[in-house]
Amino acid sequence: xxxxxxxxxxxxxxxxxxxxxxxxxxxxxxxxxxxxxxxxxxxxxxxxxxxxxxxxxxxxxxxxxxxxxxxxxxxxxxxxxxxxxxxxxxxxxxxxxxxxxxxxxxxxxxxxxxxxxxxxxxxxxxxxxxxxxxxxxxxxxxxxxxxxxxxxxxxxxxxxxxxxxxxxxxxxxxxxxxxxxxxxxxxxxxxxxxxxxxxxxxxxxxxxxxxxxxxxxxxxxxxxxxxxxxxxxxxxxxxxxxxxxxxxxxxxxxxxxxxxxxxxxxxxxxxxxxxxxxxxxxxxxxxxxxxxxxxxxxxxxxxxxxxxxxxxxxxxxxxxxxxxxxxxxxxxxxxxxxxxxxxxxxxxxxxxxxxxxxxxxxxxxxxxxxxxxxxxxxxxxxxxxxxxxxxxxxxxxxxxxxxxxxxxxxxxxxxxxxxxxxxxxxxxxxxxxxxxxxxxxxxxxxxxxxxxxxxxxxxxxxxx
Amino acid sequence: xxxxxxxxxxxxxxxxxxxxxxxxxxxxxxxxxxxxxxxxxxxxxxxxxxxxxxxxxxxxxxxxxxxxxxxxxxxxxxxxxxxxxxxxxxxxxxxxxxxxxxxxxxxxxxxxxxxxxxxxxxxxxxxxxxxxxxxxxxxxxxxxxxxxxxxxxxxxxxxxxxxxxxxxxxxxxxxxxxxxxxxxxxxxxxxxxxxxxxxxxxxxxxxxxxxxxxxxxxxxxxxxxxxxxxxxxxxxxxxxxxxxxxxxxxxxxxxxxxxxxxxxxxxxxxxxxxxxxxxxxxxxxxxxxx
Numbered sequence: 144x145x146x147x148x149x150x151x152x153x154x155x156x157x158x159x160x161x162x163x164x165x166x167x168x169x170x171x172x173x174x175x176x177x178x179x180x181x182x183x184x185x186x187x188x189x190x191x192x193x194x195x196x197x198x199x200x201x202x203x204x205x206x207x208x209x210x211x212x213x214x215x216x217x218x219x220x221x222x223x224x225x226x227x228x229x230x231x232x233x234x235x236x237x238x239x240x241x242x243x244x245x246x247x248x249x250x251x252x253x254x255x256x257x258x259x260x261x262x263x264x265x266x267x268x269x270x271x272x273x274x275x276x277x278x279x280x281x282x283x284x285x286x287x288x289x290x291x292x293x294x295x296x297x298x299x300x301x302x303x304x305x306x307x308x309x310x311x312x313x314x315x316x317x318x319x320x321x322x323x324x325x326x327x328x329x330x331x332x333x334x335x336x337x338x339x340x341x342x343x344x345x346x347x348x349x350x351x352x353x354x355x356x357x358x359x360x361x362x363x364x365x366x367x368x369x370x371x372x373x374x375x376x377x378x379x380x381x382x383x384x385x386x387x388x389x390x391x392x393x394x395x396x397x398x399x400x401x402x403x404x405x406x407x408x409x410x411x412x413x414x415x416x417x418x419x420x421x422x423x424x425x426x427x428x429x430x431x432x433x434x435x436x437x438x439x440x441x442x443x444x445x446x447x448x449x450x451x452x453x454x455x456x457x458x459x460x461x462x463x464x465x466x467x468x469x470x471x472x473x474x475x476x477x478x479x480x481x482x483x484x485x486x487x488x489x490x491x492x493x494x495x496x497x498x499x500x501x502x503x504x505x506x507x508x509x510x511x512x513x514x515x516x517x518x519x520x521x522x523x524x525x526x527x528x529x530x531x532x533x534x535x536x537x538x539x540x541x542x543x544x545x546x547x548x549x550x551x552x553x554x555x556x557x558x559x560x561x562x563x564x565x566x567x568x569x570x571x572x573x574x575x576x577x578x579x580x581x582x583x584x585x586x587x588x589x590x591x592x593x594x595x596x597x598x599x600x601x602x603x604x605x606x607x
Numbered sequence: 608x609x610x611x612x613x614x615x616x617x618x619x620x621x622x623x624x625x626x627x628x629x630x631x632x633x634x635x636x637x638x639x640x641x642x643x644x645x646x647x648x649x650x651x652x653x654x655x656x657x658x659x660x661x662x663x664x665x666x667x668x669x670x671x672x673x674x675x676x677x678x679x680x681x682x683x684x685x686x687x688x689x690x691x692x693x694x695x696x697x698x699x700x701x702x703x704x705x706x707x708x709x710x711x712x713x714x715x716x717x718x719x720x721x722x723x724x725x726x727x728x729x730x731x732x733x734x735x736x737x738x739x740x741x742x743x744x745x746x747x748x749x750x751x752x753x754x755x756x757x758x759x760x761x762x763x764x765x766x767x768x769x770x771x772x773x774x775x776x777x778x779x780x781x782x783x784x785x786x787x788x789x790x791x792x793x794x795x796x797x798x799x800x801x802x803x804x805x806x807x808x809x810x811x812x813x814x815x816x817x818x819x820x821x822x823x824x825x826x827x828x829x830x831x832x833x834x835x836x837x838x839x840x841x842x843x844x845x846x847x848x849x850x851x852x853x854x855x856x857x858x859x860x861x862x863x864x865x866x867x868x869x870x871x872x873x874x875x876x877x878x879x880x881x882x883x884x885x886x887x888x889x890x891x892x893x894x895x896x897x
Contacts, residue, residue, distance in 0.1 A: 213723070214723070214823075214824060215824070218723040218822075218824075219723060219724050219725075222722075222723055366868075366871075392863070392867040393867065393868055395871045397828070399818075399819045399820055399825060399828050399829070400623065400626070400818055400819060402619050402622065402623060402749065402818075402860075403616070403619050403620070403623060403859055403860040403862075403863045403870060404863060404867070404870075406615055406616050406618075406619040406860065406863075407616070407863045407864065407867070409612075409615060409743060409744075410612040410615065410616065410864075423725055423820065423822060426725045426820060427725075427819075427820050430727075430820075431746075431818070434730070434735070434737070434746040434748065434749075435737060435744075435745075435746055436736070436737030436744045436746070439736070439737070440744070457724070460724065460727075461724055461725035461726075461727065461820075462725075462727065463727030463729065465729075466727075
């Protein structure tokens with residue numbers, strides 16, 4: 144009873160004093176510098192930016208949107224991505240993971256600019272239209288400040304255009320088409336994952352070394368932007384090694400039975416089958432190609448070979464170790480890397496989900512952290528400033544060596560890996576499906592940003 | 608392109624058609640007898656594939672080939688008793704909605720239990736190494752599918768044509784009311800027929816699974832071509848289903864040789880042409896679904 148009043152009155156008066164001194168400080172700052180009060184850092188300054196997309200943020204939390212395929216041909220990858228996004232949000236809010244390994248790092252493990260991160264997620268069915276609807280709802284109804292997801296480059300490209308239109312940054316998830324940061328590059332889209340051109344450059348010389356120079360390749364290709372660009376890239380890279388391209392057949396995404404196409408392969412004198420497929424498509428086409436005897440067959444006096452330019456552990460698991468043994472391909476990242484960042488991420492993921500992360504999970508996780516880090520460095524959520532913070536950003540401490548977000552096309556450049564399916568007898572556990580054959584240096588896969596054309600577009604949307 | 612290569616492509620068409628026929632048979636049997644358009648048929652196929660994978664992993668393939676169809680028969684009977692029988696006298700739209708809903712429930716149930724990842728359902732060891740059939744090497748498993756399909760079609764024909772039960776089923780298709788007056792327990796026969804349809808889906812799933820892959824969405828993936836097979840063949844006609852299944856299989860296979868991108872639309876193109884020419888399908892009877 145007696146000590147009821149003082150606690151009430153004391154904080155009130157302290158706040159009043161604080162308010163007074165703040166105002167005074169601002170006044171002095173403005174007077175002395177003859178301009179904006181720089182003393183109060185960029186946070187206070189943010190209020191002066193015009194509204195773009197869902198900026199400025201109201202309230203003490205900020206929302207991310209994750210649109211991933213939980214059904215369709217790339218459902219496995221989507222499920223793994225979502226797990227990684229959840230982990231990234233937790234690490235941003237509470238610390239942990241690569242927050243202590245990635246350099247330079249501005250995040251402190253207490254959210255972004257003091258705001259806690261929340262998220263919404265949705266199933267994009269591996270299709271561009273549901274993905275666009277999904278993301279639009281997140282932007283318009285949920286008020287997200289950033290969205291991320293994939294897989295499928297068709298989805299990524301569609302979402303990049305939406306991002307540019309709405310002024311909401313899109314951190315591309317799993318997408319390997321050259322177009323994503325090539326002709327369809329957008330100012331509001333950023334891709335960490337490597338692309339088909341890099342796969343071709345990395346794989347070409349190793350294929351020639353392993354299988355010889357005089358080879359005749361038949362391609363089966365997923366019929367959308369990614370497949371098309373991977374076919375072009377693989378064709379160029381292998382023809383540079385004086386391989387001959389016999390034929391290419393486009394197959395619809397989501398095909399279950401490839402027998403009619405595989406019979407057509409047998410009807411030629413091709414001695415290499417290149418499967419420009421991913422996810423469930425690749426699991427099916429590879430398994431069936433093996434059953435058609437394409438790995439035991441002798442053509443032109445040579446052992447027939449199968450190549451899977453874009454590999455992943457999830458696909459290797461789906462196809463089964465017997466079918467992938469010895470088959471070459473490329474990956475963006477592998478869970479066996481021993482750098483501190485990869486180890487921290489794998490450990491956090493494994494503790495949470497009882498299995499190692501895939502490369503889809505890795506890029507999803509990293510992209511989320513990179514965005515948060517860029518906001519923290521920019522000192523504002525104002526999209527053009529965040530974009531500028533990401534453009535040309537150099538970082539290390541997760542995966543191979545130094546990585547750069549190239550300003551001209553928003554593509555990350557770094558070393559990539561050539562891998563090979565492990566023999567079942569050599570597997571240490573059920574996840575140990577791929578072995579790293581080579582770490583291909585960044586210099587070998589880099590290219591001129593003008594090579595693929597494309598325009599990023601303006602920093603301020605709707606003013607094209 | 609020589610004769611051997613063309614034969615190989617024809618064989619592939621036959622084999623694709625065989626899978627279509629296997630799935631369409633159960634579909635058309637259930638529709639022809641019960642008048643129910645069973646959208647859950649693809650889901651029954653999917654369950655057959657999942658059970659086939661699980662049982663063959665545990666006990667080997669032969670047990671799976673016997674046990675899975677029997678299990679599907681039981682599942683089919685349960686579904687008919689608990690759900691489908693309440694819809695015989697309701698509009699077709701209600702039947703489609705309830706079976707479609709059932710398909711979604713079964714699909715998500717499998718996703719819940721097994722996850723969304725493709726399960727590596729292999730063929731038996733003796734069917735792994737491709738065999739030389741004179742025109743080239745071919746995966747033995749796909750030949751087995753053709754053989755099993757021929758056997759199943761034959762058995763089904765004999766069953767419906769020459770047994771007393773078959774007679775009752777055929778009579779039930781014509782006039783179930785009259786059959787009831789004659790003192791035959793029609794609902795019991797209907798239950799059995801639905802179980803039989805599910806059993807056929809089980810056979811298709813357990814032998815087709817190694818080819819289609821084992822994921823929750825294969826049910827929906829196989830359902831669309833199978834429905835086209837039923838519609839092109841003529842709703843409720845078993846010979847029609849066999850004929851149109853083979854027609855579509857060959858169309859898919861041969862279109863690759865002529866113009867590969869056309870395989871994506873060829874089955875719809877064939878459907879459009881056939882239905883313009885014969886609106887009831889190839890062997891469709893008058894008065895069905897009209």
